[in-house]
Amino acid sequence: RKEVEQDPGPFNVPEGATVAFNCTYSNSASQSFFWYRQDCRKEPKLLMSVYSSGNEDGRFTAQLNRASQYISLLIRDSKLSDSATYLCVVNKMDSSYKLIFGSGTRLLVRP
Amino acid sequence: ETGVTQTPRHLVMGMTNKKSLKCEQHLGHNAMYWYKQSAKKPLELMFVYNFKEQTENNSVPSRFSPECPNSSHLFLHLHTLQPEDSALYLCASSQRGIDSPLHFGNGTRLTVT
Numbered sequence: 253r254k255e256v257e258q259d260p261g262p263f264n265v266p267e268g269a270t271v272a273f274n275c276t277y278s279n280s281a282s283q284s285f286f287w288y289r290q291d292c293r294k295e296p297k298l299l300m301s302v303y304s305s306g307n308e309d310g311r312f313t314a315q316l317n318r319a320s321q322y323i324s325l326l327i328r329d330s331k332l333s334d335s336a337t338y339l340c341v342v343n344k345m346d347s348s349y350k351l352i353f354g355s356g357t358r359l360l361v362r363p
Numbered sequence: 364e365t366g367v368t369q370t371p372r373h374l375v376m377g378m379t380n381k382k383s384l385k386c387e388q389h390l391g392h393n394a395m396y397w398y399k400q401s402a403k404k405p406l407e408l409m410f411v412y413n414f415k416e417q418t419e420n421n422s423v424p425s426r427f428s429p430e431c432p433n434s435s436h437l438f439l440h441l442h443t444l445q446p447e448d449s450a451l452y453l454c455a456s457s458q459r460g461i462d463s464p465l466h467f468g469n470g471t472r473l474t475v476t
Contacts, residue, residue, distance in 0.1 A: 256405070284462045295453055295467035296406070339406075341465075350419065351465060353406040 253278050256342050258354040266362055269330045273357045275340030276322045284343035285316055287325050289336045290356065296339055299325075330361045366390065369454050369468035376444065377476055384439040384471045386454030392466070393459050395437040397429060400451040400470075412437060413459055444475045 257276045265271050277285075285302035300307065302314040302323050313326040323342075327334055340354035367388045376382050388395065397409040411419035412431040426448075428440040437454055451472050455465040 286464050293451075293472075295469050296465075297467070298464045301462065301464060350408055350411065352408075355403075355405040 254354075255279065255344065255352045256340055256354040258340050258357045260355060260357060262358040262360050264360045264362060265330055267330055267332060269361075270326065270328045271330055271359065272324055272326045273338055273340075273359075274322050274324050275342075275354055275357075276320075277340075277342040277352075278321070279342070279345060280318075280321060281345040282342045283345065284351070285314075285323050286341040286351070287312075287314055287323075288339040288341055288353075290339055291336050296353075299338070327359075330359075332361050332363065335359055335361045367454060367456055367466050367468035369452075369471055371471055372469065373472050373474075375474045375476060376441070378444060378446070380444075381440070381442040383441065384452055384454075384473075386437040386439075386468055388435055388437075388454075388456040388466070388468075390456055390466060392456035393434050394457045394463075395431060395434070396455040396457075396465065397437065397439055398453040398455060398467075400453060402450075406453065410439075441473075444473075446475050449473055449475045 287299040288296040289299045290296040306315040311328045315324045337356040337358045339356045344350040370385045395412045398406045408421050409423045410429045415431050430438040451470045453470045454468040457463040457465050
């Protein structure tokens, strides 16, 4: 089983739609979770951290389900500019601090 | 200048060349990282430095040699690379801490001919 697993997509949605991505992780001891966004041929950028109680930042909502070992990202009222690859990131609990990246989910928002 | 800067942005090198990638962070972070991103693959962690000390070498071939002279600078020395080493090489930094996100530089796109 991969350490961090995501549906590669692409998710093709119209402007204004609500879209959700899930990400599963294998290490039950993981404690830090993030969503990053990566535009084509650019570096990843932090979108938001994911907290145990769930958190919201504008149109974006992130949730953590420890029992089922997955995190989710919900995007409401999609904009054309939301088109990107969304990377799920989980820390690996070992002797050094390592963040493990998923392969990413591609989102295409069409007019 | 702020954030994490990498040079060069693009690099084409032959298999017998020696070149170096440079990374500098202006965020006051104490951990720095090298990641490799190949097409259609997740980011692969290569090296981790905490307070200038290498704490992680993720089974990287010896043709990649990192150097961290201080907490703000990180180099990746390249020699006798293979065509399959062509990829986007990303430098990142973070505060040392379990909930610290990474801040990436804009990467060096490397092509080995």
